[in-house]
Amino acid sequence: MLTWLEDYLNRYKGTVIMVTHDRYFLDRVSNRILELDHGKIYSYEANYSKFLELKVQREEMALATERKRQSVLRMELEWAKRGCRARSTKQRARLERLEALKAGKAPVSDATLEIEATAARMGRKTVELHHISKRYGEKVLIDDFDYIVLKNQRLGIIGPNGCGKSTLIKIIAGLIEPDSGSVEIGETIQLGYFAQEVPDMNTEQRVIDYIKDVAEYLPTKDGKISASQMLERFLFTPEMQYAPVSKLSGGEKKRLYLLKVIFTGANVYLFDELSNDIDIQTLTILEDFLNSFPGIVITVSHDRYFLDNVVDRIFEFDGNGHLQQYEGGYTDYLETKQKRTSQETSESGNALFGKSGKGKSEEGSSKSSRDWKQNRKTKLKFSYKEQKEFETIDDDIAHLEDGIAALEAEILANATNPGKLNELMREKEKAEHALEEKMNRWVYLNDLAEKIESQKG
Numbered sequence: 001m002l003t004w005l006e007d008y009l010n011r012y013k014g015t016v017i018m019v020t021h022d023r024y025f026l027d028r029v030s031n032r033i034l035e036l037d038h039g040k041i042y043s044y045e046a047n048y049s050k051f052l053e054l055k056v057q058r059e060e061m062a063l064a065t066e067r068k069r070q071s072v073l074r075m076e077l078e079w080a081k082r083g084c085r086a087r088s089t090k091q092r093a094r095l096e097r098l099e100a101l102k103a104g105k106a107p108v109s110d111a112t113l114e115i116e117a118t119a120a121r122m123g124r125k126t127v128e129l130h131h132i133s134k135r136y137g138e139k140v141l142i143d144d145f146d147y148i149v150l151k152n153q154r155l156g157i158i159g160p161n162g163c164g165k166s167t168l169i170k171i172i173a174g175l176i177e178p179d180s181g182s183v184e185i186g187e188t189i190q191l192g193y194f195a196q197e198v199p200d201m202n203t204e205q206r207v208i209d210y211i212k213d214v215a216e217y218l219p220t221k222d223g224k225i226s227a228s229q230m231l232e233r234f235l236f237t238p239e240m241q242y243a244p245v246s247k248l249s250g251g252e253k254k255r256l257y258l259l260k261v262i263f264t265g266a267n268v269y270l271f272d273e274l275s276n277d278i279d280i281q282t283l284t285i286l287e288d289f290l291n292s293f294p295g296i297v298i299t300v301s302h303d304r305y306f307l308d309n310v311v312d313r314i315f316e317f318d319g320n321g322h323l324q325q326y327e328g329g330y331t332d333y334l335e336t337k338q339k340r341t342s343q344e345t346s347e348s349g350n351a352l353f354g355k356s357g358k359g360k361s362e363e364g365s366s367k368s369s370r371d372w373k374q375n376r377k378t379k380l381k382f383s384y385k386e387q388k389e390f391e392t393i394d395d396d397i398a399h400l401e402d403g404i405a406a407l408e409a410e411i412l413a414n415a416t417n418p419g420k421l422n423e424l425m426r427e428k429e430k431a432e433h434a435l436e437e438k439m440n441r442w443v444y445l446n447d448l449a450e451k452i453e454s455q456k457g
Contacts, residue, residue: 002304021280023048023305067447074446118219119267119295122151125186126296127172127268132181133321134167141167142178143321154290154297156307156330159317165300166196169272172298192266196273198257203246207236210245210256214263221292227263234259234285251277258286267295275303304330381452390445397442400435404428 006028009016020026026033026048033051035042042058044051127149134142141164149155157165170176171183173193185191201210208227217224225233231241234255240247248256254277261269269290275283287309290297301307307314308329315323316333326333382390407428414420 002302021275021278021283022303023280026051064447067443067450117289117293118221119293120190120265121188122267122295123186123188125184126151126189127186127298128184129172130182130184132168132171132178132183134164134171134176134178135321140321142171142323144181145323146181149296149298152294152296153313154311155299156311156314157298157300157317157323158302158307158314158330158333160319163317163319164321165317166272169193169270169298169300173270189268190264190266191268191270192261192264193270194258194261194272194274196276198254201245201253201257204244206242207231207245207248207256208241211260211263214260215265218263219265230259230263234282251279254278255282258282262289269293269295269297269299271297271299271301273300273302275301275306382448386445386448389441390449393438393442393445397435397438400431400438404431404435407431 002022002025006025009029016029018025018030028047030047031045033044033046033048035044035051035055042055044054046054129145129147129149132142132145133140145168157168159165167176171178173191174183174185175193208231211227211231215227217226218230228238228241232238236252236256240252245253245256258274258278274286278286283303283306287306290310297310299307299311308331311329312327314326314328314330314333316326316337318324326336328336407424411421411424411428414424
């Protein structure tokens, strides 16, 4: 259905305005994206993939501007600490600039806390489904489904609405009994189940207490992370954390519920239509978390982008109670299904003309090699010349400032000597130009030094 809609809209000659969290849909249909970010609107003439690149560029420019502001602010504060008074117009302007720099606001950036997830140890038995069947009246949803989930598998369940996807995941979660067959859960397995509908919340409870009711900390590979830190990672500001749940929007409540499920410390997560009412930024954060999670993920989803990023096997309901398996993510599923359809069409044609067709190919194709994460950064370092310049630049700036102050004193002393005055004014102009260039170098070298230092951490 979505593919048909994408094709239709791409042929449509009019204007389309949409609000959606479907990233592939945005990628294939839109040619301009309006982003709402911390109360501001940013416009990008791009589809979703290009928008991501442009957004990174915008944020890098904002951060570079802020780094320069902070560097100049530090230098101006040092100048002010030396007891300089606003005796001249230049010095008064400089003090005014200092106040403006202090009043400036840093760009609001998204939480960047990296989380290396961990999970409780699994025994040999994980989740085993033995000949599961389920029907409602005359409608058969699941017919003799048999599968043993392997450690660390990521399974995506897809199919049209009402085909049995949610029923299957509820059977695994123990919320629904199958008509026949059995579900066996290993003794070491801890299930974390995310339902389509958010369970009733105590709206008077504080946001942070809603999470702390489950646990104070979440174990990670590097130790543990607090409820407050995880809330901030999932876009709940400190102010929001101590506000009552009643202050949250519907989408924020769903995001809070998602975090509560994560905080259960499960080693098997079951997600039923996770992407409904979950914004793109939260989905991206969750994808990063799940990609480092050393457990099992089973998800019902219509979000093709999420499936491509997270799962390594797709189960598709065929409408008759049976599930077809495909290796890889959603894109791999589409490619394999198209190959199967083409082959079946070819075999039908061969049979029609009395020719023997080739045997049906083995199911599944190997997952195309993708690496969504690798982004190797070149190690930064000072050149020999830059290192020497960095060591002396503060003294160089102080020397230039002293020279300018001396010139200003001479200018005052020679106010009645036009010839000497013009010469001094030219020297002062050259010195101020040299100081401006030196200040720009100071900003660059200090910025580089901070980046080099951050690499060590």
